[in-house]
Amino acid sequence: EPEVTQTPSHQVTQMGQEVILRCVPISNHLYFYWYRQILGQKVEFLVSFYNNEISEKSEIFDDQFSVERPDGSNFTLKIRSTKLEDSAMYFCASSEVGGSGNEQFFGPGTRLTVL
Amino acid sequence: AQTVTQSQPEMSVQEAETVTLSCTYDTSESNYYLFWYKQPPSRQMILVIRQEAYKQQNATENRFSVNFQKAAKSFSLKISDSQLGDTAMYFCAFMSPVRAGKSTFGDGTTLTVKP
Numbered sequence: 001e002p003e004v005t006q007t008p009s010h011q012v013t014q015m016g017q018e019v020i021l022r023c024v025p026i027s028n029h030l031y032f033y034w035y036r037q038i039l040g041q042k043v044e045f046l047v048s049f050y051n052n053e054i055s056e057k058s059e060i061f062d063d064q065f066s067v068e069r070p071d072g073s074n075f076t077l078k079i080r081s082t083k084l085e086d087s088a089m090y091f092c093a094s095s096e097v098g099g100s101g102n103e104q105f106f107g108p109g110t111r112l113t114v115l
Numbered sequence: 116a117q118t119v120t121q122s123q124p125e126m127s128v129q130e131a132e133t134v135t136l137s138c139t140y141d142t143s144e145s146n147y148y149l150f151w152y153k154q155p156p157s158r159q160m161i162l163v164i165r166q167e168a169y170k171q172q173n174a175t176e177n178r179f180s181v182n183f184q185k186a187a188k189s190f191s192l193k194i195s196d197s198q199l200g201d202t203a204m205y206f207c208a209f210m211s212p213v214r215a216g217k218s219t220f221g222d223g224t225t226l227t228v229k230p
Contacts, residue, residue, distance in 0.1 A: 033216060033217075041222070042206070045217045045218060045220075048215045048216050050215065055216070056214055058217075089158060095216060104218065106160035108159050109158050
């Protein structure tokens with residue numbers, strides 16, 4: 001069964017460093033998303049992406065964040081200068097269609113620890 | 116903005132019994148989608164069940180069913196014949212068709228199934 005994959009599973013970085021979280025969505029999906037979950041808290045939407053453009057972003061997704069689909073398979077989330085409060089689980093998701101209630105398939109997550 | 120409220124932070128149930136998890140939401144939209152996700156200790160987000168707001172019939176997936184009350188903006192999840200593997204955090208989520216697939220999650224309910 002096709003699945004969303006994410007690498008790395010755990011990333012440790014120093015405050016102020018740049019990190020890139022990688023995701024490979026399901027191959028025929030057109031919509032891509034990033035969510036984050038601070039430990040013990042709810043899952044929060046960061047951004048949705050379609051046709052090489054951001055479709056929607058939350059107030060969390062400030063200038064420190066960017067997303068890219070550098071090739072036909074990867075979807076990345078970059079955090080330019082990490083802060084302690086960026087420590088969280090980051091989930092990538094993809095869906096065939098956006099906004100019509102299609103199931104979003106989530107990856108296993110990347111745990112980001114900022115020291 | 117949409118909000119999703121799960122008023123039960125923790126619940127427990129005996130194996131083989133039935134449990135109901137509550138969720139309420141707030142929106143001014145008439146068409147939307149509601150989801151229940153399961154997040155076991157592995158942290159992977161797994162879709163349990165989905166409901167389309169324009170459908171009056173409550174969704175059912177094997178042992179999982181929902182009680183969708185549109186006027187009351189209520190969307191509860193019933194788990195019948197609870198199994199040990201149902202132990203997980205359960206999130207209720209709302210998706211608007213006009214928000215490019217953005218899902219808004221509740222705070223979650225930790226369910227423990229006891230042998």
